[in-house]
Amino acid sequence: MNQIMDGKKISNEIKNEIKQEVSELKEKGIEPTLAVVLVGEDPASKIYVSNKKKACEYVGIRSLSYLLPKETTEEELLSLVQTLNNREDIHGILVQLPLPSHIQEEKVIMSIDPKKDVDGFHPINVGALSIGKKAFLPCTPAGIIELLKRSDISIEGKHCVVIGRSNIVGKPISMLLLRENGTVTVCHSKTVNLKELCQQGDIIVAAIGKANFITADMIKPGAVLIDVGINRLENGKLCGDIDFNDCKDKVSAITPVPGGVGPMTIAMLLYNCVLGARQQGEE
Numbered sequence: 001m002n003q004i005m006d007g008k009k010i011s012n013e014i015k016n017e018i019k020q021e022v023s024e025l026k027e028k029g030i031e032p033t034l035a036v037v038l039v040g041e042d043p044a045s046k047i048y049v050s051n052k053k054k055a056c057e058y059v060g061i062r063s064l065s066y067l068l069p070k071e072t073t074e075e076e077l078l079s080l081v082q083t084l085n086n087r088e089d090i091h092g093i094l095v096q097l098p099l100p101s102h103i104q105e106e107k108v109i110m111s112i113d114p115k116k117d118v119d120g121f122h123p124i125n126v127g128a129l130s131i132g133k134k135a136f137l138p139c140t141p142a143g144i145i146e147l148l149k150r151s152d153i154s155i156e157g158k159h160c161v162v163i164g165r166s167n168i169v170g171k172p173i174s175m176l177l178l179r180e181n182g183t184v185t186v187c188h189s190k191t192v193n194l195k196e197l198c199q200q201g202d203i204i205v206a207a208i209g210k211a212n213f214i215t216a217d218m219i220k221p222g223a224v225l226i227d228v229g230i231n232r233l234e235n236g237k238l239c240g241d242i243d244f245n246d247c248k249d250k251v252s253a254i255t256p257v258p259g260g261v262g263p264m265t266i267a268m269l270l271y272n273c274v275l276g277a278r279q280q281g282e283e
């Protein structure tokens with residue numbers, strides 16, 4: 001019996017829990033607030049930012065938008081981040097990536113106060129995650145763990161094969177699976193025996209960015225497949241890195257695209273905002 005993991009439904013459950021927490025914080029006089037910074041007109045980024053703002057509105061988090069022209073200089077952006085760092089009424093700062101090529105992303109990420117780094121990209125949070133300390137967890141990997149837990153899929157002792165080693169998904173999800181006592185293999189573009197390694201995976205996380213890359217012959221019967229990829233096909237439809245139709249009858253559980261990992265990412269962003277507000281409120 002195979003299970004289609006419903007990220008939309010599970011993320012709605014989480015959002016409703018967060019809504020409750022936001023109203024409790026408001027009763028204590030704390031209004032969780034997220035500052036969202038977007039530089040330029042990238043259409044995909046504009047959609048992501050608008051979805052994030054809508055989700056904030058749904059749970060009662062105040063969101064402030066800073067929509068800057070693509071000519072914004074690195075200095076101007078760093079100065080805005082500094083202002084947001086210093087504002088006590090702002091608990092989370094999100095600078096939507098990618099940034100225009102004349103701005104160094106790393107410099108901007110480093111400039112965000114780690115206590116307001118709700119994306120979990122600052123080296124302080126990355127380091128804390130890797131040594132098992134309390135940290136803001138990056139939203140997509142945290143969403144994957146939550147999706148597995150709430151789908152009653154245990155990670156402990158499982159062979160988890162992660163495909164992709166980006167700082168945003170591949171590396172942090174590998175660390176989190178390890179933290180959950182999985183045995184983790186990380187594959188990437190230079191891995192030579194990818195198919196054999198995938199065939200050993202009890203849980204496979206695909207974060208590659210290549211449409212329908214993982215096919216049924218690459219997985220073992222009963223595997224759990226998590227598809228992080230978001231790829232737009234020529235016909236305009238979205239698809240993942242896993243060939244869903246090819247794999248779905250061979251798996252024990254699989255995430256769809258859209259409606260799998262994507263909604264979980266936004267839910268975890270909201271979770272991080274509330275965590276930031278709670279922690280800063282306690283200081």
Ligand code: NAD
Pocket residue numbers: 140163164165166167168169170187188189190191194207208209210228229230231261262265
């Ligand atoms: P990335 O381009 O930074 O990394 C891709 C990784 O795939 C690299 O580490 C590379 O080594 C690996 N790779 C490339 N070709 C390979 C091959 N032939 N064999 C094995 N490994 C290979 O991408 P990313 O930022 O990690 O994102 C990956 C995908 O996930 C993209 O489609 C992106 O849009 C999507 N994404 C989705 C969410 C979400 O919320 N659902 C969030 C972030 C990223």
